[in-house]
Structure formats: C-alpha cells, structure tokens
Amino acid sequence: MTRFGYTLMTEQSGPKDLVRHAVAAERAGFDFEVSSDHYFPWLSAQGHAPYAWTVLGAVAHATERVELMTYVTCPTLRYHPAVVAQKAATLQLLADGRFTLGLGSGENLNEHVVGEGWPALDERQDMLVEAIEIIRALHEGGLVTWAGEHYRVDSARIWDLPEGGVPIGVAMGGPKAVERFGPLADHLIATEPSADLVGAWNDTDGTATIGQGARAIGQIPICWDPSRERAVERAHEQFRWFAGGWSVNADLPTTAGFAAATQFVRPEDVADNIPCGPDLDAIVEAIRPYWEAGFTDVALVQVGDEGVDPFFEQAAEPLLDKLRAAAG
Template sequence: MTSFGYTLMTEQAGPRSLVDHAVGAESHGFDFAVMSDHYSPWLESQGHAPYAWSVLGAVAQATSELPLMTYVTCPTMRYHPAVVAQKAATLQLLSRGRFTLGLGSGENLNEHTVGAGWPHVSTRHAMLEEALEIIRALLDGGLVDYDGEHFQVDAARIWDLPDDGVPIGLAVGGPAVIERCAALADHLVATEPKPELVDAWNATDGAHVIGNGTRAVGQIPISWDPSSVEAATERAHDQFRWFAGGWSVNSDLPTTAGFEGASKYVRPGDVAESIPCGPDLDAIVDAVRPFWEAGFTDVALVQIGGDTQEAFLEQAAEPLLEKLREEAPDRPWAREPISS
C-alpha cells in the first residue's frame, strides 16, 4: 500500500509551530512525516529556518507513532558525517525507532554558510559517498578510523547506539549518484516522479530493490485553499515560485536574493501549471498519481503556507488521504521497468 506523508517545512514555520503541525499530522492520519534541514529559506517571504535537529527532538517527544525522516540532510559541508551519525543515532533512540536518516548532496543556499565554498557536482558526489561510508561504519558500532580524500575520522565511536540501527534514505536526481551511492543506502528519495530513477536504483549492484521494506520516497508541493484557486495560486507564487527553477538551478544559487532574481519572471500561471492550487482534492490526487505510477512507495505532501497548516490539517487532510488511498495501488512498485 502506498504511504502518504506530511512535510514539516522548516522554511515556512517556526520551531514551536512545526511541533504542533507534527502532532496534527499524526492525529489526522498521515503515515509519516519528513522535515527539511536548511540554514535559509528559499525566498525571504517564507521567513523561517530553525535548526531541524532540535525540532525533530521535540517532535519525537510530542508524537508517539509517527515515523520521521530528514528530507534531506547534507552530511558534507555544514555537518561532518561523524556528527550526522551521532545525531541520527540519538534521534533514533529518542523516537524509539521511528527515524530514517535522509541524506543528499545539498544546496549552495544552505551549505555555503560555513565558508568552505561550493564544490563541483562530481566532487559533491564523491564527498557524499565518503560520508555514507563513515556514517554506515559508525552506526554499525565499534571504533572507526577513516582516511579519505575529503574526510578523516580519528578513533570515533557512537556510545549511545540504537539496537536496530538507523535506515538511510538517499536523495537522487539522476544516474550518477545512484550508481555511486545506492548500495550504501536503504531507500531512494526523489522530488520528481521519474520511473527511470526507480529502474536505475533497482538495477544497481548491491542496492536494495524497491518493495518489501525498501522505499522510494517522493515529495510534491500543493497549495490547498478552501476559498479559491486564485488565493491558492497567489500564495504558491509568493512562496514557491523558486520551485520552477529545477534542481540544476536550485542546487547552485547561494542566497535568497539569488532565488528572487532567478524567479522574478515566473508568473502565477506558471506556478499553477506545476502545483495543484485551490480547494479541489481530486486535482491534488491527479498531481500525486505520477509518483505511484512511477513506482514510488511513499509520497510526502508539502502544503504551501505556514499559516495554512492548521486549516489544511483540520479541513482537508482526512478527506484527501481517503481519496489518495482509494486511488493508489496496493503495490505501486510492481511496474514493468522501462526498456532500454
């Protein structure tokens, strides 16, 4: 059965509100929750960027059953991978086994803040591979020494370690990172419903095949509004027009001002073409459908607008989840792979 999640988007709400939203997501029936891990919002109008790991610790105590996931953490620039492993182990203990560590190669917007520059994409992939090796070794227990091209670890050990470890999700945008890193992860993470990503993952030596416990986790923004399509579109344009840039642009721009400039010619109608806007729940279902058709097992929804979360959860979440579960197949990953 396809699982549907709720996104705790740190760029559009403060820490206390995010905890409240997580409690609401659990009570209204979402299957899991994911949280962004950013130092900056995409646009100044979003207005927030609390420290995700502090918030996740609070969410772990405020909820009881809701599975949690970072979507995603970059373990190579702001954080050393050894520190990420320690944080993940601690959160897994606090959540009593409900946490998945989502990892990716990051964005310049968030990672340049430590003054280490922004490497070429091939270097970022090499750094991610080393980080995954370090994190895996530390979460397996024991004393770890590591001497890589990008990272060194000297006699490190995680002293508070969960018995069942921490599953790792890997954010992928194309075949290069899949080929290099999929065998070091447990689950696929992607923001676009591309069946070729699932096929490439399943075909990689050493990677866990999607299904039977291995997940392909997607994410989609929506702008539900009870009043009108126009209000929903205006809000989506104000806070999510950066989404139209695509990953190749979004990963490299360094500041909110850069995103303002890159998106200044994006029109409200352009946003509405890629994001379902308005009160029509069936339109949201149709927008989510490509993910399960592509073989994704999980889809996290991003409701746009920090001040709309309570209304969305109270008024729309349960009927929307019912519609999604009625439409989604029992085994979305049981799909014929794309022929080469």
C-alpha cells in the same frame, strides 16, 4: 499500498508551530513525516529556518506512531559526517526506531554559511560517498579512525547507539546517481515521479527491490485553500523557487539569488506545476504519477504557514481518504 506523508517545512514555519503541525499530521492519519534541513529559506517571504534536528527531537517526543525522516540532510560541509552519525543515532533512540536518515549532496544556499566554498558537483558527490561510509562505520558501534580524501575521523565512537543503526535514504536524480549511491543506501529519495529511476534502482546490484525491503520516497508541493485565487497567490509568493529545478537551485547562494532567478515566473506558471485551491480530486491527480511510477511513499508539502491549520482542519483527512482509495 502507497504511504502518504507530511512535510515539516522549516523554511515556512517556526519551531513550535512545526511541532504542533507534526502532532496534527499524526492525528489526521499521515503515515510518516519528513523534515527539511535548511539554514536559509529559499525566499524571504517564507521567513523561517529553525534547526531541524532540535525540532525533530521535540517531534519524536510529541508523536507516537508516525515515522520520521530528514528530507534531506547534507553531511558534507555544514555538518561533519561523524556529527551526523551521532545525532542520527540519538534521534533514532528518541523516536523508538521510527527515524530514517535522509541524505543528499546539498545546496549552496545552506552550505555556504560555514565559509568552506561550494564544490563542483563531482566533488560534492565524492564527499557524500565518503560521508555515508563514515556514518555506516560509526553506526556499527566500534572505534573509528578514518583518513580519507575529504575527511578525517580520530578515534570516534557513538556511545548511545540504537540496535541495528539507522536506515539511510539518499537523494538521487538519475541512473548514474543510482548506480553510485544505490549500493550505499537502504532507500531511494527523489523529487520527480520517474519510473526509470525506480527501474534503475531495481536493476542495480546491491540494492533491495523497491517495495520489497527498499522504499522509493517522493515529495510534491500542494497549496490547498478554500480560495483558488489565494492559493495561487500564496504559491507564487512562497514557492516560485521550485520552477528553477534542482540543477539551478543547488548552486544559488542566497534568498536574493532565488528572488532574482524567479522574477519572471508568473502566478499561472506556478499554478501549472503546483495544484492550487480546494479541489481535492485535482490534488490526487497531481500525486498519481508517483504511485504509477512505483514510488512507495509520497510526502506532501502544504505551501505557506498560514494555510497549514486550515488544511488540517478541513482538508487533510478527506484528502488522505481519496489518495488511499485512488492508489489502491
């Protein structure tokens, strides 16, 4: 059965509200919760970017049942992989085994802040491979010294380590990425409902089959609101950056860049790509391609902080009922 999650959007809510939303999502019956990990929002209208790892530590203590995940952390520039290994291990202990470390090659928007420049795609992927290898080595519990092409680690050890380490999901955008990262990952992360991607994973040596040991975890924005007009307005104001696609989004460095790149995106363009308004059946149909493509998990993004409380109060539980009935 497909599992449905809720996204803690650090770009649109402050830290205390995010923890409150996490509790509400668990109470509503979501199976898991994912958190973005940003230094900047995409657009200034979103208005937030608290430190995801502090928020997740609080969420781990405020919740009891839901699984937790970063969606996703970049372990290459803003964070050294040895530091990611340490904080992932700590969070897993706080969460009593409910945490999965979601990793990706990052976005210029967040990684430029440390002043190390923004590498080309091939180099970013090389860095991610090496970072995952370092994290895996440290999660085995021994003393690690590493001299690689991109990183050095000098006599590092994780002293507080959960038994079995931390499962790792990796964001992948195509078959070539699956071929490279699949054997390094426990789970597939993707933002498009691609059956080809799931098939490529299942055909790759060294990967567990999706649904039989491995998960395929997707994400989709929705903008529920009693007023469709207000929902479209809010989605356009805060989520039109989504129209650029990841190949563009990865390279833009500032909120001003995203505003300029999306200045000609119309509200109706956003509404064509994000289900907006009170129609729960329309939201179900927008999500359907994920389970039809073989995804085991889908995380929902409720667009806009102002819409989160009404969503939990009025829509979350009946939406989950409809999703579970439709997905079987």
